[in-house]
Structure formats: structure tokens, C-alpha cells
Amino acid sequence: MTSVAQLRGAAVAHGDATVWSGADLDLEAGEFVGILGPNGAGKSTFLEVLLGLVALRAGTATVLGAAPGAHRDRIGYLPQRRSFDESVRVRGRDLVALGLDGTRWGTPLPGGFGRRRAAARARIDAVIAEVGAGAFADRPIGECSGGEQQRLLIAQALVRSPAMLLLDEPLESLDLPNQAAVSALVQRLCREDGITVALVAHDPNPLLGYLDRVIYFAGGRAVAGVPDEVITTETLSALYGAGVEVLRRSDGRLVVVGQPDMPAHHGHAH
Amino acid sequence: MNPSFSLNPVTDLHELVQYPFMVNALEAGTLVAVVAALVGWFVVLRRESFVGHTLSVMSFPGASGAALAGLPLASGYFVFCVGGALAIAFGSRVAGRRSLAQESAVVGTVGAVALALGYLFLSLYGGVLESVETLLFGSFVGVTRGAVELLAVVAALVGLVLAIAGRPLFYASVDERAAQADGVPVRALSVVFLVLVGLAVAATAQIVGVLLVFALLVAPAATAQQLTARIGWSLALAVALAVLTTWAALTLSYFTNDALGFFVTTIALVLYAAARGARGLRR
Numbered sequence: 001m002t003s004v005a006q007l008r009g010a011a012v013a014h015g016d017a018t019v020w021s022g023a024d025l026d027l028e029a030g031e032f033v034g035i036l037g038p039n040g041a042g043k044s045t046f047l048e049v050l051l052g053l054v055a056l057r058a059g060t061a062t063v064l065g066a067a068p069g070a071h072r073d074r075i076g077y078l079p080q081r082r083s084f085d086e087s088v089r090v091r092g093r094d095l096v097a098l099g100l101d102g103t104r105w106g107t108p109l110p111g112g113f114g115r116r117r118a119a120a121r122a123r124i125d126a127v128i129a130e131v132g133a134g135a136f137a138d139r140p141i142g143e144c145s146g147g148e149q150q151r152l153l154i155a156q157a158l159v160r161s162p163a164m165l166l167l168d169e170p171l172e173s174l175d176l177p178n179q180a181a182v183s184a185l186v187q188r189l190c191r192e193d194g195i196t197v198a199l200v201a202h203d204p205n206p207l208l209g210y211l212d213r214v215i216y217f218a219g220g221r222a223v224a225g226v227p228d229e230v231i232t233t234e235t236l237s238a239l240y241g242a243g244v245e246v247l248r249r250s251d252g253r254l255v256v257v258g259q260p261d262m263p264a265h266h267g268h269a270h
Numbered sequence: 271m272n273p274s275f276s277l278n279p280v281t282d283l284h285e286l287v288q289y290p291f292m293v294n295a296l297e298a299g300t301l302v303a304v305v306a307a308l309v310g311w312f313v314v315l316r317r318e319s320f321v322g323h324t325l326s327v328m329s330f331p332g333a334s335g336a337a338l339a340g341l342p343l344a345s346g347y348f349v350f351c352v353g354g355a356l357a358i359a360f361g362s363r364v365a366g367r368r369s370l371a372q373e374s375a376v377v378g379t380v381g382a383v384a385l386a387l388g389y390l391f392l393s394l395y396g397g398v399l400e401s402v403e404t405l406l407f408g409s410f411v412g413v414t415r416g417a418v419e420l421l422a423v424v425a426a427l428v429g430l431v432l433a434i435a436g437r438p439l440f441y442a443s444v445d446e447r448a449a450q451a452d453g454v455p456v457r458a459l460s461v462v463f464l465v466l467v468g469l470a471v472a473a474t475a476q477i478v479g480v481l482l483v484f485a486l487l488v489a490p491a492a493t494a495q496q497l498t499a500r501i502g503w504s505l506a507l508a509v510a511l512a513v514l515t516t517w518a519a520l521t522l523s524y525f526t527n528d529a530l531g532f533f534v535t536t537i538a539l540v541l542y543a544a545a546r547g548a549r550g551l552r553r
Contacts, residue, residue, distance in 0.1 A: 051451065072453065079447040089495040089504070090315075090444055098441045103452050107436030109502070140499040156448065 002029045004164060004196050005050055010059035012045050019045055023222040025215055027198060032190040034207050035200040037217035043200045044080055047166045051077060064163060076157035080168040083149055088142035092133065092152040095141055096124055099156035124159060131155045131185060147178035167199045171206060179206040208254050227254060275525040286524060294418050295410035299516040301421040302474045303486060305428050307512035309470035310491040311505055312463065316443045319488050320374060321358060324381035325468050326483035328354035329475035330388035333405055338395045344420055347472040354380055355468030359461040408479030408531035410520060424473050428466055439463060482531035486512055489538035496545040511541060
């Protein structure tokens with residue numbers, strides 16, 4: 001396995017407050033890594049460090065063999081909490097296209113010709129088919145469901161054929177069947193296209209069956225490993241400084257119970 | 271002149287274009303419609319209608335201030351509308367970031383100050399400023415050759431900026447977070463765009479009046495976006511609707527002697543309501 005991103009002794013801070021420090025983390029080529037932990041632990045900040053949007057306070061970071069941000073065009077990124085309400089009258093297909101050329105100056109004339117335009121259109125069609133969005137990509141995105149919008153946004157992040165995909169809370173505000181469907185889709189992209197995926201999630205449970213490895217951020221630290229090593233009652237309780245219990249279901253899958261500030265459907269009283 | 275409307279469109283058109291002032295009005299109206307529709311399309315997409323309305327109110331102190339200073343009215347429109355755009359752009363930044371809550375407060379304040387200043391300038395001026403009614407509700411009688419040429423320059427400038435920045439501006443308008451993470455200069459574009467709105471509004475206000483700019487800026491674009499979600503079609507349709515609305519309103523205003531702004535607003539509103547209704551039925 002080759003490493004596509006490394007952090008060594010890395011620390012980040014917002015103003016004077018250290019978010020996390022002493023992080024030695026690696027992302028290997030073609031693996032699906034879950035970035036887990038409570039709110040405010042610095043999960044999104046980790047993605048922003050990899051993108052070169054947030055500078056380290058200490059330590060070093062290497063992404064795709066260079067400084068973070070140097071290979072921005074080879075990273076697909078899905079920012080946190082985006083959704084489009086009914087008044088947005090733009091087709092999903094046009095949003096996917098922005099992932100390909102949205103930063104280029106100029107204004108394309110509609111129905112353009114030329115080999116470059118044809119190649120772009122073919123790539124957009126291919127990526128829409130890959131995420132299973134063919135049936136609704138020509139509808140206004142505001143009329144698509146949350147799960148459909150999330151597939152189109154993943155297509156937008158994927159359209160430049162990136163080596164690395166950074167997804168910030170793509171499962172947030174989806175219902176349980178859609179959480180499973182999007183997790184399975186991301187795992188398939190990872191396996192079939194060899195893309196390294198780092199996916200930030202607040203609730204680990206819908207994801208655990210799909211992940212190769214997890215990185216847990218909590219209490220100013222980061223712990224990485226395969227789910228069976230990291231997702232244990234001892235490790236999580238130590239990270240959170242609170243009683244977190246990990247159960248093993250009869251089919252062998254892990255379930256995390258009692259994580260502070262976890263969604264209400266886990267029976268945690270607020 | 272004694273306008274008489276016949277049912278023969280050829281005769282009517284012939285009567286319309288026999289007066290140079292009417293030719294000027296048609297040319298100025300067409301230029302204004304194109305600029306307002308193009309800029310308005312992005313205004314609707316960015317949900318900045320309130321900003322558009324406030325900037326159009328800036329034309330009021332612009333015109334009365336120019337009269338007070340003895341300058342051409344057009345210069346007052348442009349200086350105040352663009353100045354208002356910059357005031358909103360820089361006033362709504364908290365610690366370097368754009369904040370929507372802050373923005374609507376700043377926009378509302380700028381609008382109130384504009385009305386107060388306009389009234390102050392007007393009372394200081396004391397003389398007869400064409401008529402306040404004309405200023406607020408629009409007129410096409412006084413459009414000079416020079417005004418048409420100035421509008422053509424403004425239209426060319428707005429068109430050029432949109433041709434250069436159209437795609438990244440669209441990205442920043444519809445999906446700001448992704449655009450910002452992708453390296454689009456979102457903040458700089460939002461300032462540039464506000465200046466474009468200021469220019470478009472200053473141009474439009476001279477024809478349809480300060481209070482009714484909104485109808486030409488927002489309504490054709492909103493109507494077009496109701497009817498199609500395809501970007502190219504939607505833009506083209508917005509321009510076509512704005513131009514047709516202006517031509518129809520100029521014709522009606524000529525034959526009835528009623529205020530131009532009234533017809534622009536009514537036609538634009540009817541078209542928008544029809545588009546909403548048509549979409550409702552199609553579901």
C-alpha cells in the first residue's frame with residue numbers, strides 16, 4: 001500500500017484554542033476511511049488541512065506527494081451541509097458540470113460544439129450514471145430528494161476523476177435507507193475506481209460495515225486503526241472521557257451506544 | 271401630438287417611430303431591458319432581490335442630489351447606485367466574512383438613508399425637479415440621444431463583465447461553499463456583482479422610475495426560471511420577456527399617456543403569475 005496523505009506531529013488551532021495535536025495519521029491509496037468523533041472535535045478541520053484551506057499550527061502534512069493544496073485539482077471535495085430548496089431552478093446536471101469547469105473564467109454558449117465540449121459532456125454523463133443519478137439529473141435540483149441531491153453532489157466531487165475524495169457529512173439529514181445506499185455507493189467508488197475516500201460522519205453506526213479504517217477525533221487527540229481495534233468500549237470511553245459502550249451484534253457488526261451528543265434515534269435522552 | 275391607436279399594427283408602429291423621442295425611448299428601453307434581465311437573472315439566483323430594490327431606491331437621492339449640485343441627473347443615478355452597492359458590500363462584512371443577517375440589516379439601513387437623503391436634497395433644491403412623480407414612476411419623453419449612448423456604454427460594460435466572469439459567478443451564486451473550496455474568488459465576485467446591480471439599476475431607473483425598477487430587474491428573470499431549469503434557455507427567455515415587456519409598455523404608455531412604470535409592472539407581474547400558474551398545472 002502506498003500512502004497518499006501523511007500528517008506527522010500535526011496540530012491545528014482556532015485562535016488560541018488547540019483543536020487537536022500530536023496527530024500522526026496516514027491515508028493509504030484506495031482505502032475507505034471514516035472520520036469519526038463528536039461535534040467540534042476537528043473532523044471537518046482535518047479535511048480542510050488536507051485541502052490546504054487550514055494551515056497546521058505544528059507538525060507537517062504531505063498530500064499526494066506535495067504540500068496540501070498543491071494538487072487541489074486531483075481532490076474531490078463535498079463541503080458540509082448543502083441542500084437546495086424548491087426555489088433553486090437549476091438542473092442537477094449543471095451543478096455536476098460546475099465540478100468540472102466551474103472555476104474557469106468565461107461564459108460557455110449553450111449547445112456548444114467542439115471536441116472539448118463533447119468530452120466534457122461524455123464525462124458528465126458517465127459520472128451521473130456511475131452514482132445512479134440518471135433518472136433525476138435533468139430535473140431542477142430543488143425538486144430532488146435529500147438522497148438524490150447527495151448523489152448529484154458526490155457526482156460533482158467525482159467528475160474531475162480525483163485520486164482522493166473528501167466527503168464532509170454526506171449522510172447528515174438522510175433517512176436510514178439512504179444512509180446505507182450512499183455508504184454502499186461510496187464503498188463501490190472506492191473499490192472499483194481505486195479512489196481514496198475520507199468520509200466525515202457524526203454517527204458511526206450506519207457506516208461501520210463499509211469502512212476499511214477509522215480515524216477518531218475526540219478530546220484533542222486522534223486515534224486511527226481498523227474498526228475492530230479502535231471501536232472498543234475501552235478506547236472510545238477513554239477518548240470521550242465518558243462511558244461509551246460498543247456492542248457486537250449477532251451478525252458480527254459493531255454498534256456504538258451512548259456516545260455523547262449522538263442523534264436521538266439511539267434512545268439517548270437530551 | 272395626438273396619439274390614436276388603430277387596430278392596424280403597421281399603422282401603429284409607423285406612428286410610434288415617426289418621432290425621434292420615441293425612437294430614443296425604444297432604443298433606451300431595449301438596452302435597459304437586456305441589462306436588467308441579465309443582471310436580474312443572477313439576482314434571483316443569489317436571492318438578492320432586497321439588495322436590488324434598495325439600490326434602485328438609491329436613484330432617488332442620486333437624481334435629487336445631482337439637481338441640487340447642478341449636474342446631469344444621469345451622473346447622480348450612477349454615482350449613488352454604485353456607491354450604495356459598495357456601501358452594502360463593505361458594510362455587510364463581519365471580520366472579513368459575508369454574513370447574511372448583517373447584510374439584510376445593512377441593506378435596510380442603506381435604503382432608509384437613501385430615502386431620507388433624497389427628500390433632503392429635494393427640499394434644499396426647492397425648484398421644480400421635472401416632477402417627483404416622473405422620477406418615481408418613470409417617463410420616456412425626455413430620453414435624449416446622449417442618454418441612449420450612455421446606456422449603450424453601460425450595457426456593453428455589464429455584458430463584458432458577465433462574459434468574462436459568468437461561469438464562476440454562476441458557481442458562486444448557486445453553490446457558494448463548493449465554489450469557495452474550489453478556489454473561486456467568491457468575495458471579490460460578490461463585490462463585482464453588487465456593482466453590476468448598481469449599474470443596471472441606475473440605468474433602469476432612468477426609464478421606468480425609481481420605485482418600479484424591481485419589475486424589470488426581478489420579474490422577467492423569475493418568470494424565466496419558473497418556465498425552464500436549463501441555464502441557456504432561462505437566460506435567453508429572461509431577456510426576451512424583459513424586452514417584450516418594455517416594448518409593450520412603451521406602446522401602451524404612448525397611446526394612453528399613462529405612466530410607463532405602471533404598464534411595465536403590470537405586464538411583468540401578469541407574466542410571472544401566468545408562469546407560476548402554468549407550472550402548478552403541469553404538476
